[in-house]
Amino acid sequence: MPFTPAVREQRFVLDTVAGVPELARSERFAAASDDVVDAVLEGVGQFAIGEWAPLNRAGDTVGAKWSPEGVHMPDGYRAAYQAYVEGGWGTIGVAEEWGGQGLPFAIQSAVLETLGSANMGFALCPTLTVGAIEALAHHGSPEQQATYLPKLATGEWTGTMNLTEPQAGSDVGALRTMATPLGDGRWSIKGTKIYISFGDHDMADNIVHLVLARTPDAPKGTRGISLFLVPKIREDGTRNDVRVVSIEHKMGLHASPTCVLSFGDNDDCTGELIGPEYGGIRAMFTMMNNARLNVGLQGVQVAEAATQAAVAYALDRVQGARADGPARIVEHPDVRRMLLRMKAQTQAARALVYYAAGQVDRATLGDRDANLRVEMVTPLAKAHATDLGNEVASLGIQVHGGMGYVEETGAAQFFRDARITPIYEGTNGIQAADLVGRKLALDNGGGFARLIADMAAEAEHADLKSLIEACDALGRTLQTSDADDKLAASYPFLTMLSVATCGWLLERQSRMVEGDDSFAQMKRASVAFYLDQIVPEALGLCAAATAPASQLYAVPAEAFAA
Amino acid sequence: MPFTPAVREQRFVLDTVAGVPELARSERFAAASDDVVDAVLEGVGQFAIGEWAPLNRAGDTVGAKWSPEGVHMPDGYRAAYQAYVEGGWGTIGVAEEWGGQGLPFAIQSAVLETLGSANMGFALCPTLTVGAIEALAHHGSPEQQATYLPKLATGEWTGTMNLTEPQAGSDVGALRTMATPLGDGRWSIKGTKIYISFGDHDMADNIVHLVLARTPDAPKGTRGISLFLVPKIREDGTRNDVRVVSIEHKMGLHASPTCVLSFGDNDDCTGELIGPEYGGIRAMFTMMNNARLNVGLQGVQVAEAATQAAVAYALDRVQGARADGPARIVEHPDVRRMLLRMKAQTQAARALVYYAAGQVDRATLGDRDANLRVEMVTPLAKAHATDLGNEVASLGIQVHGGMGYVEETGAAQFFRDARITPIYEGTNGIQAADLVGRKLALDNGGGFARLIADMAAEAEHADLKSLIEACDALGRTLQTSDADDKLAASYPFLTMLSVATCGWLLERQSRMVEGDDSFAQMKRASVAFYLDQIVPEALGLCAAATAPASQLYAVPAEAFAA
The missing domain is CATH 2.40.110.20 (Butyryl-CoA Dehydrogenase, subunit A; domain 2)
Known part of the structure; x- marks a missing residue:
């Protein structure tokens, strides 16, 4: 199944959600002109198709191998990595003073997304390098920066x-x-x-x-x-x-x-x-916040790849009949429902992660509220986007039917690859604890209040308004709750707040998309599905997000083994 | 991690949900005395621990191997299978006229559950033999029955x-x-x-x-x-x-x-x-209905095994602190939430599948309404119990954290093994189509109406009543809807109806459990969690279960590839 970079969607979300055109008006991000952004997205797309996607399967079936001398990557990886270095793809988001191209973090995210959709395991290598660059750029001495940053920027060193x-x-x-x-x-x-x-x-x-x-x-x-x-x-x-x-x-x-x-x-x-x-802990958080967003981005990567594979299969596979004769499975309602859900959830995950990335860029420009917002949405982007990556990869198997369980189709690899993302860089439970334990209270609750107010100002869909109101009420309660009650409610609350945020960002996209080509039609259809079906689902979590911890501790721990 | 057969829970659910004591009053199932049922559950438990569980890991890591002469099972499988034959475990649910023990299908389900929790892949072999026995018992000639049934009953032939x-x-x-x-x-x-x-x-x-x-x-x-x-x-x-x-x-x-x-x-x-x-198609459905319930049972198998492994890990692993010092992770609220959810969902899946099995037994005794009810609940048991098996196995990985992604803990095997169950024996989407396409209309909607009335008569929990009412309204609408609208709503409707059914069966268990030992405490806690948190979640699916098919077909199929 050929991988097709989601260039049109990436560009649209960079513009409408990450606010790249605004960023490009600043001196720091002046390089992000329309032409450059297009060239980067197209260029990395061609690179990913040509160099990294073909190695994805060997990455899974052969894999990295240990020997006493060190770890050997499968054939072709070294050359493909060197091509990445030579192409300058590592330097996209690095400041010009360290030899980078000085483009926004949001653009770098789109580049990493494409590389990871082509080959998620491989793309983790540059992802980690980005974390090291951030840590050194913020906390290293000038000598350390001079010694290490240029080599890390190009990727010559990882x-x-x-x-x-x-x-x-x-x-x-x-x-x-x-x-x-x-x-x-x-x-x-x-x-x-x-x-x-x-x-x-x-x-x-x-x-x-x-x-x-x-x-x-x-x-x-x-x-x-x-x-x-x-x-x-x-x-x-x-x-x-x-x-x-x-x-x-x-x-x-x-x-x-x-x-x-x-x-x-x-x-x-x-x-x-x-x-x-x-x-150390402060430097670790610099490195981790970035890494957490990039793990959320892995949710986008795998969701995009799994969706493309499922759509291609469903457009090709004939099974059963509809009124007018034998039908491709894409025509069957429940298959169509799964595919539309995959599209909508993939777009939701991308909106959330790109939004966070755009706020990182605003924070770089000195916007203090954006800084707060990065803090607020990082746990959402990490946890919810990875949850979505897993859901979409599982739906991808289901669309393939029995073929999805057989390794040769690749649907199973997406499902297996995705499952680590809710665990590493702080489990999603840790993200939820961070949200209710630290983030809600930032700026005396001001960060949260402004986010909710921004959402409410734009929300035009009945159930989205209800969800935003519910999140507001819950969030205020959680700020003053008993610590265990907060933690008991944290995961369902995180999901509700994430869905509200995604709904807000998607509704905006639906209003801003122009024309009536396939892209615009699909955008409107997936956003309608999200607002009409997925947002109401999240409202069903209200009960869990208000249940007290005492419900979890009604029995002693040992009774769980009874 | 040692596997512990869930004997106490199995016995309790057989009594309260499958109605085994009532069945034992019939001549056909007179063998199912208290003593015999206890002996069977305990006996197969010890057998599973001793013979089948130890082979589970090799089943995964070595696996069955093909050669031109045929398929070779990993070392130890042949002997362990022969021990199963000699122990008479295959004959439990087979009628006495074919050399069986004439026990209810519900008891046979509990036996298969234990075998499959110990070793899910292995247990699929006798599961398929059960399907062949059913087909021959219902559709074979006397000569065919005499030739094949006794050997299939013991398992000498598969x-x-x-x-x-x-x-x-x-x-x-x-x-x-x-x-x-x-x-x-x-x-x-x-x-x-x-x-x-x-x-x-x-x-x-x-x-x-x-x-x-x-x-x-x-x-x-x-x-x-x-x-x-x-x-x-x-x-x-x-x-x-x-x-x-x-x-x-x-x-x-x-x-x-x-x-x-x-x-x-x-x-x-x-x-x-x-x-x-x-x-053929009629005989296939005899074989498949049985097989579908037994695939639902695989959901219970893997959920039980994954829960036990996660509980054991959480009771052992120390990480972080609570007020009184270093804490086992079972003490952390979000871990406790995951474990309680695993317990509740496992009990829900078991309730659903055992209920269906008990209705099979009533149908065997000539109860026509039970026959209708088997038809009604088979798609629920197959689809929802397998969905739950997957959810619980995924939570099991999450409880293990990074260790869950490493194959050595076994949590990953449960997750990988479980993923086929929503696919084979009719995908869960096919089950949902069967529910709205054929089952709702059975007996002019009478089967559905009586099921809902039975639930409503016992429901005492506010949100459960709301869910039952919603299912009733939706079900009546779906009976007369346009075919595509029905199918578009089928999956969320199936989930809602399944959760309502599980809630009904669990609430009953909560009322009937006696005493205050760990089992009773855990039962009340998991049922409370189910009714207070999981039932309201299902109400969130109402919007999806009323959305028209037109939402899915707003764009042409090719736009999905845009």
């Missing part, structure tokens, strides 16, 4: 995020990796990290590991964590003492090696401190 | 269902396999069938293929289909001309070989007609 340890997952404060000063400004790093995506590979000349660790006498918990930069190859050309112990045997995303990394087995692992000592 | 062909999936009437009379009462069979579960294996001495085929001059479509019995080994001991061409490379259920079978490559495939010529 980046990793090293947070998790066996006993420290969602509770990152429990980590034990140690950093001890060597007296010359460098630090000796010792410890084991798990779940390190692209922690090793053979596609680039160097890998820049960003590692959370504790320093001697550091306070307990997250307050005592610092961030270190640990290159695979040191500046003097020697190999650092970082070893890839194994890679995980995962359900999907086989092109992405998930590594166990051991730092300092031979007491010769050196690194440099990024930002101040104990500044 | 059964298969051969419906699908490459061009004939959901549209079974499009099949092309030919049966030509040989003049001596036997028929020559020629054709290719796909997706034949356990179409070949090396665990039993013979395999009895039930094959749908067309006879010369047969009318087109489903009216011209006949059912044939094609043994792998003929009565004279010679091997029949049935060849396993290949097995599918599936996402899950690797212990179950999904075969492409070629009949009559050498023009030497012989079979016998079951029932009258052109009686």
Whole structure:
């Protein structure tokens, strides 16, 4: 099934939801002219079709392989990665001072979307590099920036995020990796990290590991964590003492090696401190917020790819009859319902993630309210867009019928690949906790109130108005609730608020789309479906979003095993 | 993670929902005394723990293997299957006249549930044999019954269902396999069938293929289909001309070989007609109805297994803190919410499937309304219980966090195994079409009206009453609607009606459970969660269940590719 980049839709959503034309009026984003945006979207589309999409299946069936010397990628990956570097696709969103093209983060998101729709596992590699660039750009010293940023920008070197340890997952404060000063400004790093995506590979000349660790006498918990930069190859050309112990045997995303990394087995692992000592958690959040949006973007990637595959199958497969004879399955009502749902949910996920990206760009321009809004919508974009990626991938299997369960069609790969996204970079439950625990209260609830007011001002659909009102009422209640009641309601509340936000952004698109070509017709149809069917579904979550925690704790934990 | 048969819950639901004590008062089911039922549930539990559960992982990682000689099961499967035969577990639900124990179908369902929770792929083999037994018991000649039923009852021989062909999936009437009379009462069979579960294996001495085929001059479509019995080994001991061409490379259920079978490559495939010529579709429905309930039961199997694994993990894994120090993740509200949802949805699925099974048994006793009710609830049990199996398996991964995506925990296997169940034995979309297209109108709508009246009489929970009323209104509308409008609304309507039915059966359980031990506490807590949170969610589907088909056809099919 050939992959077709969703260029028209991307451009439309960049314009109407991310506000790229406005951004382009600023000096910082002046490069984002109409022509350039079109050229970038078209160009990366052709690149993805030609270079990355053809490797997607081998990424799954062969996968990354571990050996004592390191991780080997399947045939063709190194060359395709080098073509990505040479094409300059890594530099899109990087500031010009670091050798980048200075385009908005929203454009970079569209580029990553296309790469990931073509090959989701592969695209995780540049996604992580983006996180490392952000961390260094915000917290690195001028020397560190000069040394690392240009190479990371092009992708000649790739980046990793090293947070998790066996006993420290969602509770990152429990980590034990140690950093001890060597007296010359460098630090000796010792410890084991798990779940390190692209922690090793053979596609680039160097890998820049960003590692959370504790320093001697550091306070307990997250307050005592610092961030270190640990290159695979040191500046003097020697190999650092970082070893890839194994890679995980995962359900999907086989092109992405998930590594166990051991730092300092031979007491010769050196690194440099990024930002101040104990500044690790702050730097981590810089890296993570970005990464969280990019994981939400993976939901868009897989939803787009799964939808295209299902549509192609449904337009081709003849089965059963309709009034006028044998019918392609796209003509059967329940198949049509699934396809329309896939289209609508994919567009919803894209709207949410591009909106967040556009707010990141406004924040870059100094807009304080946009900054608040990034904070507010990041958990929505990460959690809800990945939930949608999973739902759409599952519908994609269903449209294929028995063929969907057979690996050869690729529908199953989307389903398996997608399932990690609600877990990593903070589980979706953690996102919901972040939303009700920290984000609702930002600016004394002002961020939330303004978001709701903006939505309400534009909402013109009856059920969307009801949903926005419900979210408003719930959000205000949750701000003052008992901590456990908040958390008990957090997931259904996050879903309701996400659907309201998507409905708002889609309704706007439906009003702004012009003409009557296939794109415009499909946009109106999918938005109507979203507002008429998916928004009312979300209203059904009201009961769950108002239920007290006591309902969850009515029985002792051990009774669950009864 | 050790598997624990859900004996207490099974017994409780058999008593309160399937009505086994009442059934045992009949002559036909007199064997189902309290002691016997307890002994069966306990006995199969111990058998499943000892013999089948230990093979589950190898079923996934090694899987069934094809060779030119046939399909080889992983080490240990043949012996474990023979132990199943010797233990008499196949004979539970078979009538005494065929060498069975004459116990209710509901008890047999509980037995299959336990076997499938221990090893879902393995349990599919006896599940298919049950379908073959039903077809022969209802449509076979006395000679055929005498020859085949005793061996199928014990499981010495296994059964298969051969419906699908490459061009004939959901549209079974499009099949092309030919049966030509040989003049001596036997028929020559020629054709290719796909997706034949356990179409070949090396665990039993013979395999009895039930094959749908067309006879010369047969009318087109489903009216011209006949059912044939094609043994792998003929009565004279010679091997029949049935060849396993290949097995599918599936996402899950690797212990179950999904075969492409070629009949009559050498023009030497012989079979016998079951029932009258052109009686194939009727016999198929006998086989399928049973099989559909048993696929619904697979939803229960995987939900139970996934829940047990997630509970065990959550009771063990320490991460983060609560007020009184480090906490097991079961103490975190959103994890607790997921686990309670898993418990509630598993109990809902079991209630639905056991209820249907109990109605099968009443129908066997001659209750005509029960017969109608089996027809009504079969699509609900098949579709909704499998949807729940998938939802619960996905939550199981989420509770495990990153460990859930790594294959070693087994959470991923449940998720992969479960995904076929909404597809085979008639996709869930086909079930929804069957519900609104045929089942609602049965007995001029009387079957539906009486089901709703029964629910309404017992419903005591505000939102459950609302849901039942909504289903009643929708169901009456759908009976007279335009065919496409019916189909457009069918899936959300099926879900609403299923949730109403589950809510009704669970509320009854909550009222009937006695005492205050862990089981009773958990039952009340999960039912409260179901009624307070899951029932209101289903009410959110009202808009979708009343939307006209025109919303789905607002754009031409090709616009989906735009």
